[in-house]
Amino acid sequence: MANAPFFSSFLLLIFLVVAGFDDCIASQIGLGSRLVAKENRAWVSDNGTFAFGFTQLDDKRDQLQIAIWFAELPGDRTVVWSANRNSAVSNNAILELDTTGSLVLFDRDNTIWSSNTSNAGVQGADMSESGNFILYNADNRPVWQSFSYPSDTLLPNQPLSVSLELTTSKSPSHGGYYALKMLQQPTSLTLALTYNMPESYDDWPELYSNYSYWNAPDISNVTGDVVAVLDEAGSFGIVYGNSSDGAAYIYKNDDDNGGLTAPSRQSTRLSVLRRLSLETNGNLRLYRWDDDVNGSRQWVPEWAAVQKPCDIAGICGNGICSLDKSKTSASCTCLPGTAKVGPNNQCSDNSSLTKNCDSRHGNKTSQFRISMVQQTNYYYSGFSVIANYSDIQTVSKCGDACLADCECVASVYGFEDENPYCWVLRSLDFGGYEDPGSTLFVKVRPNDTASEGNRGRSGDSSDGSGSKKILVIPIVLSMSVLIGLLCLLLYYNVHRKRTLKRAMESSLILSGAPMSFSYRDLQIRTWNFSQLLGTGTHQTVTEDFFYPGWAFKEMTKGNPTKVADRRLEGAVVEEELMRALKVAFWCIQDEVFMRPTMGEVVRMLEGSVDHINMPPMPQTVLELIEEGLDHVYKAMKREFNHFSSFTINSHPSTHATCSYSTMSPR
Known part of the structure; x- marks a missing residue:
């Protein structure tokens, strides 16, 4: 009996635990059960896949909503259904399944939402494994279920009938x-x-207050129910017919081999978690939960209805959508005459939306002007169209047509099948988009300026002239500064090269060393060959300083080292230098047949030839020595003047012949 108190305490503990978790087990949600926002509790499905309770609205701690979400996904509370997403509640809110069978959401004694099932025979509720929250009667039949009141998400086996729709929450900006x-x-x-x-x-x-920008294939001439469904295999489509035997795929999963199936009422956990969500940007996207994406667990998109953001109407409110270079991201600009204002950067109403017709339905053209937005088209419904002119051949005439109509707020000019059109519109509601073949004309008041986002696209001349001047002045100044810097850089480089050249020339001149002159140098230093080189205060240049003759004499005397550059400081091999001098003088012989071939030159310089004969003095070198440099300079001057006065019309060719001679380098 000593264990009796312990056993009684254990039973009491079990009872308290069960009682404490009475509101956390979906299969035991009875009348009178409630959830308190402050307690952060939820009703969970049997296997813990889904939870029903309070959760934050748009990640705002002080704003809550009653919702259904995936409960078992770590770090992810993706909401699939909400009762009050457009009417947030505080931490004082209470959700109660009251004794009348109605599920009611209170916040400070105010009723925010209700299932309206009082006195409908509700006996309890269940958070099913399919993600459907159901109120049952005594016969275990559904009286109310969340699947019949979808929010923005379609779960597998959740039917979307003709009377139902997925909707996003209202945009806070527009x-x-x-x-x-x-x-x-x-x-x-x-x-x-x-x-x-x-x-x-x-x-x-309704026909005028919404715009359809994406459509699935039409279902024609059918009887029975027509239901859109996301089946268990991950395919999305439409099932129709009395027995749901007709099916049309919108998206077919690669692993779907059984065909599109009608929704089933089974409440079992699926092997793969999926959801089809209508996102706040207007795109419909199918997601699959993947437990291993580069080492992480996350939702992976499998399909999207719209590929380019600007193909979605209203994505910028009534503004204009522009794609980036990747065609996957978009930016928004306001219409001419409007600007982004307020904390949400919402575009203000266009001035032309005000009444511009007088009591006689006359036009007040003088109070407005036309602002042109190039390469832009607009989404519009049939209600927005005042007229369509197909006989307007010029772009500007379409703008004039809008200005002349007091009901018109904008017009669109473009081509369809190479035929021009001009739609005159009475409202701008669904947004614009880039279109190279179209032009949008917007009616604005004369004192309105184009919005900041549209200044680069607006074609209105009155607003553009001032901005163009403001842009041109800094551009011209910038170009002038750039040209000046380039000129300074060019001058610096030329001056630096000349300085380096003079420094190198002066550093290479050694006392007593032979100097070489180019034709241009001789022309400059002799005043166009009118003076002898070396006259004046210095000694006249003699034949000893005529390098070829002087080098030949030193070679024949057996003193080849005197010919070498003094900067080598004697670091030469006399035998190699003598061989090089002999080869050089053989190569400048006047007679072609006396000159060695290139192969012979290579062998002689390599030392493959044992003995190289002493070459004779070239006749040209001998004549230059005998006649003196005075005659050389005069001859060069005559040659220069002759070359400057006449044009050579032909180039005689020299035909050299080779023959054997006793005079040979070998």
């Missing part, structure tokens, strides 16, 4: 929202993505 729903035509149905106008446009007919 108030519009996106929807995925069935659009009914006279003889067909089509699943479409639409951009819907803000609540201020609720008095408009």
